[in-house]
Amino acid sequence: MTANDSPSGRPPGPQTTTYDSTFLKACRREPVPHTPVWFMRQAGRSLPEYLKVREGIPMLESCMRPELVSEITMQPVRRHKVDAAIYFSDIVVPLKAIGVDLDIKPGVGPVVAEPIRSRADLARLRELTPEDVWYVTEAIGLLTGELGETPLIGFAGAPFTLASYLVEGGPSRNHEHTKALMYGDPQLWADLLDRLAAITSSFLKVQIEAGASAVQLFDSWVGALAPADYRRSVLPASAKVFQAVAEYGVPRIHFGVGTGELLGLLGEAGADVVGVDWRVPLDEAARRVGPGKALQGNLDPAVLFATPEAVETKTREVLAAAAGLEGHVFNLGHGVLPTTDADALTRLVEFVHTETAR
Ligand code: CP3
Secondary structure, three states: OOOOOOOOOOOOOHHHHHOOOHHHHHHOOOOOOOOOEOOOOOOOOOOHHHHHHHOOOOHHHHOOOHHHHHHHHHHHHHHHOOOOEEOOOOOOHHHHHOOOOEEEEOOOEEEEOOOOOOHHHHOOOOOOOHHHHHHHHHHHHHHHHHHOOOOEEEEEEOHHHHHHHHHHOOOOOOOHHHHHHHHHOHHHHHHHHHHHHHHHHHHHHHHHHHOOOEEEEEEOOHHHOOHHHHHHHOHHHHHHHHHHOHHHOOOEEEEEOOOHHHHHHHHHOOOOEEEOOOOOOHHHHHHHHOOOOEEEEEEOHHHHHOOHHHHHHHHHHHHHHHOOOOOEEEEEOOOOOOOOOHHHHHHHHHHHHHHOOO
16 A cells, blocks of 8 residues: 555545545535535635734735744634635735736735736746745645644635736736737737646645645636636636646635636536635536536625624525535635624624534
8 A cells, every 4th residue: 555545545645634624525525514614815804813913014925924824824713713724825926926026905906017918928927836935835834733623725816817917917897908818819828828827736736735635726707708718718727727736636626706607617627616606506506517516605795794684594595505515615605805894704604503513
């Protein structure tokens, strides 16, 4: 028997202690004692303890300080008792790490100094090495010790969403420059997405090798595309990322917003778990995604601004739609909104755990 061939099928390495966690079991579509919960963008934002440790430290700099990253990643786990931690970083960190001149502007998001729009610009995107992101390896080393049996989710931006920031130069409503490149120069577009797929794959591998027990690919803005364009111009690059990390055996989650028409194709790209926004009920989403995948989602994040009774009613609706799924990880349909009341999140975790206890 080799190290890769344990009787339980567990992957070797630091993930062993989290293998039997409720979150990973649900991702693997195994029976669970209760539905696991975590929240996209659970770290940071409105948590007072986050605002305190971040005081005076710019966002990207905070991502490069291992002890601070570890502390911020732990904060929502301690406060809300969520079933998984998400590594504190940002989707543009690997781009910054290979030398792209960009910054994260508070209230705006990532802003790129010189957008990438020509073949000459492509040369600015070199391959990512583990040394470029040494602080990620170090922070995850600290975290796996602190987290114990709570799994850590690593993450990266998907090629399309990263391309949108790089080509537009910042956040965009219509993605017009991105689409202009995609339709106008398909070969340059394919080369750009390929390069981003390689960077993203390397970044996820660093996180898994350091101890992340699952990974999520955020394709936040992919809902801007029609299915035929997604299949032709984006799916192959995202599929390469999932393929690149398949050998580790950790669950791979795929999430986008406004993806009702794309859910089947998101499943085809190769993830084990498909994240669903709040627009499609989970039973209908399961029909669109097809068998053999767990689903993650999908309470509208804005519901948390309603009364506690309304939150419970809307949560029961999500759980009822999820009742027949092969595997369900409870989450919001997109990230926690910045002014969300932290106590509403804590109550929501407890409510889902109690309602689904079996
Ligand atoms: O739980 C967590 O918060 C984990 C860390 C995390 C951040 N960004 C930290 C962050 C994660 C998982 C992300 C992912 C991310 N970043 C996505 C995908 C998820 C999604 O929301 O769709 C995207 C599209 C980005 C790009 C980005 N970075 C945006 C749109 C913003 C918001 C700008 C703003 O200020 O409203 C950021 C900045 C950012 N990333 C902050 C944090 C905590 C806020 C910066 C700050 O606190 O100063």
